Amino acid sequence: QSAFTLTSYIDGVQPLTGAFDGFLVHSRGGAAAPLRVESGGIDIASSLGGEPTLIRTDGAAPIIVLETENDVVGLLGYLPARQPDDDRLRLWEMAGTSHADLYQVGGIEDVLGCPTPVNAGPQHFVVKAALRHLTRWITDGTPPPEAPRLEVDDATGTYVVDDDGIVAGGIRTPLVDVPVDRLSGEASPEASVACLLFGSTTPLADDRLAELYPDADTYLAAFEASADEVIAAGFVLDDDRDALLAEAQPDRIP
Template identity: 45%
Template structure:
């Protein structure tokens, strides 16, 4: 076991919050009885030394050194009367060159209606100090300190080698060592680590190496991980995400008794993330869902900006938001001693690594949302050919010729009936939530059928 260290928390009050980057406005916190506060977490974090990363994920780490840190922790929490007992600790994503909270975007409605607390951690170097944007327009971006020095000028990050222990310390603090800090007055009983994309890749390394030493988290939700893992040796600098996604294949270790829920989009299986090479069977501790017809990021994530980006056509408008919400609820039930989440078949891929397509050219297998089961558009996880680099993770929504739709549907009534039946079946199977039924039905697209 590594030394037990807990950071000191100081509330940030000068100037304005620089919220995590997002293109979609989340639900109103105040109307849901939530408050948002921001804190500096400071202390001493350790790094780890490791040899070659084993394919089976069973990493053996040794403590290397330690360094001082002061980073940002953003907290969205309900009052004690609404609190579920669950704290979700999101490893904020820095692929755009600054902090983003993609998993909060997908899960916000589920978090608020369930009464969970959410804690976003500026875990990585770029979020605080700035650096190269891996996704987007590229180039150097400013971190929190450069954005608003009055508020964040005292923050400092010693490098991504220390990010793992920073997340450990914040997660440990969520169990009740906050004193009069941001979770004061709450009584957490379940602490879950969540992360999407680069953050899921980082959590892959965390689960495989750090979690067996620290034992802080009760479960993990990994969304859109790649086939490799984030390194442990980035002292004084940011981890190279390009190196991580091209690193040798690393599975999740399967000898833990901590539940791990993995949600992958069809678009994650090939391309940049190439996650198909890290596929592994479900086990007593790991369950994976792959969503057919779904891109890594989508129109839901981009919100009002979805129609403004030029990717050669409409970006993916799949329904992974509803699947991710269901995955979280299953994970929390599993952690509490309930049944393991339902198993799902993988998305079918051929010997060349290409997705095998079926009805209207949509991928076969996988978790199938109503938009895939009762289609009026072609949802594809891969980007348009020759799309700009910004679009490489946004997939496609392609129109289907009227004659194809006529062969598939006799008219709107048949389509809407099939869409509703698919929704109810997927709810019964556990891949969607009954709480989302009205929202899912409102997402039907009968206007595509014009006869």
Template identity: 50%
Template sequence: MQPVATPTFAELAEGRAVPPMAARPGPDLPAAGFIESEWSCAGEAVSSSVGELPTDGRVTLAEADSQPYCTRVLVRRPSAERFSGVVLVEWLNVSGGQDAAPEYTYLAEEIIRAGHAWVGVSAQFIAVEGGDAAVGMGGQTGGLRAQRRDRYGDLHHPGDAYSYDIVTQIGRYCRAAGGSRDGGAPFEDGPLAGLAPETVIAIGESQSAIALTSYIDGVHPLAGVFDGFLLHSRGGGALPFDDRGRAAGIAAAVSSRTLLLRDDLDTPVLVVQAEGDLGGLLDSARARQPDSDKIVTWEIAGQAHADAYQLGELAGMVDCGGAINSGQQVFACRAALRHLITWIGGG
């Protein structure tokens, strides 16, 4: 068993930032009393070995090797006075060949209203090193380091097999030293300086929800870092655990063997699915499972995977052969977050 790893953070100040892709600008953070900061996060991450993933989700992992990493963490947080005690850790989506924060797009107004902190993690290889885009225009992308060497020149990623432990380490940081739940004082420095987190939730949409499905089934029973999970638009399959030195094949993950969420969880998982997720490419209907004490699924009738709200200013540039879906998914997502936080708190 590897010792519990603790990442180190350094604030990024040189050059211009490369924010996650977003077609919608989001709320005015300074006007809302929020601060945005960007950090490098470095440490030693372990990978895991596993046989064929069982359909029932009861994945058994064995620690394999470890590799150094240095990735990007983007933080949007309120003042200590406004802080709700909740930290949302978003596994950023790389289907477009670079980081995107689709769940932040849906949840931003609720995050501001409630006073939550949001931590976006460049969890995957493509975000840092570049690679093939799975959707959108296709082709190769350069990654953060190639785009802005003056700012991101020290970043390096050992492969998607290590993404799970990278996210674990950042989640552990968010809930560890200084967390009021553990009886400590607020953080003195780092991304959450001055805050005392009480609840840490992992969130992700589409490809990131597929990754979190693998995380919940294999890593969470061992790490126990997160207090809850919000999965939005997951597919029927799972992200693999064996991509060392390379990016996971997202298209292959989407079409992989069906993986349910394991039914012996002790942590709340709220799954939000658009009707458009149930068939087609994601084919999530094959991974439907009954609600339980710890797993609840909301399905939004008449809703597309990506709607007019998510596409924002780009909606007019997309030719779908008809009108783009303008459903109210955004409000279901915000309600889901509020209900999940209440559920975690025992309500």
């Protein structure tokens, strides 16, 4: 919800005040919240499906927009508000992620009552890198790397996916490029509105894992190579290399 109002702030208030040095906008929808209403408070839910709103980039403050799979295509409908990177904006779209995920809820996942396991994707690693880049962009003018967009079929408005149902494009980590699960922003059709935001984690079948990885050593080598690639690209911190490698699950390989 805060990203709806932060978008409005960047476009309508920051140009008047210049109060902030930079912005990290996480999981915004396609529209923005109104700056005012005639009576009562602003109803954030009314912004869903509203007019697509671009973020102004004519100010001094740099902006990083972070989007998960089900922010771009899904309930929040960011897709029509996509805009190109420029001197003051970077858009990072993260493959295998959802608006909210297991990292955020941890041991209380069962309390949510979602019909399938929630997304256990890698977005927290990418968010930390984005914060580091934003700080550097503000302090010494070094811009963050530009990121590929998640691939969307223009004819259907749905994601392009591989044989395992994993989305193509976007910022990629070993959790999606060396998978043992299908990590997705798509939730079960039976999911509640809240659970729609948590995506899903679907284990790949043992025979598929055996097809992908002859043995655990092959899997681990591929996982490490993918981790080093995303770190070198600047989308995960080198400080987080060990933590990212710890996400590997060699015991899953038959």
